[in-house]
Amino acid sequence: MGIKLYLRFFDFSKEEFKPQSDFEIADSFELNAGLVSALFKFARAMSKNIHILEFNSDEQADIQNNKDNYSGDVLVTCQTESYLFHKSVYAKIKLIYDVLLSYKIPLESAIEILPVQEEKIYNILTDFDARSRVDEHKNQLKRLVSDFLKEMKNYGLREICITSFDLSPIMLFSKKYSLDDVHGILRNIGNIPEIPLLNWVYRQSTHDGEEIWVYIYKSDVGPTIEGLFEPYLYLLICDFNSYLGEIPEVLGNKLNRILS
Structure with a gap:
């Protein structure tokens, strides 16, 4: 199919x-x-x-x-x-x-x-500049996200993904999902509203028939190409009905400091 x-x-x-x-x-x-x-x-x-x-x-x-x-x-x-x-x-x-x-x-x-x-x-x-900046900081990002995932495991947080400003996945951090899995999860979300900078929304999706939640946080950092600002988005993939409170904002601030 x-x-x-x-x-x-x-x-x-x-x-x-x-x-x-x-x-x-x-x-x-x-x-x-x-x-x-x-x-x-x-x-x-x-x-x-x-x-x-x-x-x-x-x-x-x-x-x-x-x-x-x-x-x-x-x-x-x-x-x-x-x-x-x-x-x-x-x-x-x-x-x-x-x-x-x-x-x-x-x-x-x-x-x-x-x-x-x-x-x-x-x-x-293909978001060359956005991918290059993430790649430049990948070791620092991996350490941060690895610690964050361990700390937030009890909240149902499974995976974190950085995407470009059009929602194209750039980098994953855990071994829970592959990039192909994330593509499938995003295809199953449906409509996503406009997200202001430094704000987030959450949507329901599915993976292998299992319902999950995806929090989408829009950063205020990213490359500027010929005057076009391209802010990163951060996906937090969680257990169904997980309540993360202010966790997306906390993670967003940490990632923003690295990618700014």
């Missing part, structure tokens, strides 16, 4: 708003039917299934507020894990657009992306 992926669309085109004509309104059903049919044929050709198509109006999409600042017609798509924060993924794509793509508009087949630019795109998408 495969995993669920999202195909996300990011529109960087500049287009004047035009009221729908009677013809456009009358023709909308045929257009919608054609779109859905084409998408499902495309998915079947790739041996994949589409379960949900979600449409958001321009008025409801905050990330489209500065749409008029763009020039040309550019649509960027990417496949991602379903649990990633959409706004954070958008921020990465917008950074790539602003730094590497905008000056190439209008895009033509003759325009190539240089190897050094490909590497920069890859590093942005």
Whole structure:
């Protein structure tokens, strides 16, 4: 059984708003039917299934507020894990657009992306700077988290994971779970609301049929890439119905001091 992926669309085109004509309104059903049919044929050709198509109006999409600042017609798509924060993924794509793509508009087949630019795109998408900072401090982080897990074992705390600002796992500390396990746990969480800096939420998830709780703490430290601040998030994976009180904040402060 495969995993669920999202195909996300990011529109960087500049287009004047035009009221729908009677013809456009009358023709909308045929257009919608054609779109859905084409998408499902495309998915079947790739041996994949589409379960949900979600449409958001321009008025409801905050990330489209500065749409008029763009020039040309550019649509960027990417496949991602379903649990990633959409706004954070958008921020990465917008950074790539602003730094590497905008000056190439209008895009033509003759325009190539240089190897050094490909590497920069890859590093942005895979959180290279965030991972590098964690790796630089990994020994100190391991000592801290190992002691913390032992101290908090009676509270039901099983595992701690550091993620990038879009919720991509970077580092685990105990041997209780693998990174593949954490991916599965995050896929089973469902919707996660916006988390302010230095705050946390908890959500229910499952692993191998067992219910667990996941506390998600958003730090105020992390790399800044071309003006984009990417704060770390810390996952605390616990027994079901575990009450951690202020433990997420205590751990967050300790990790923040190391990663700042």
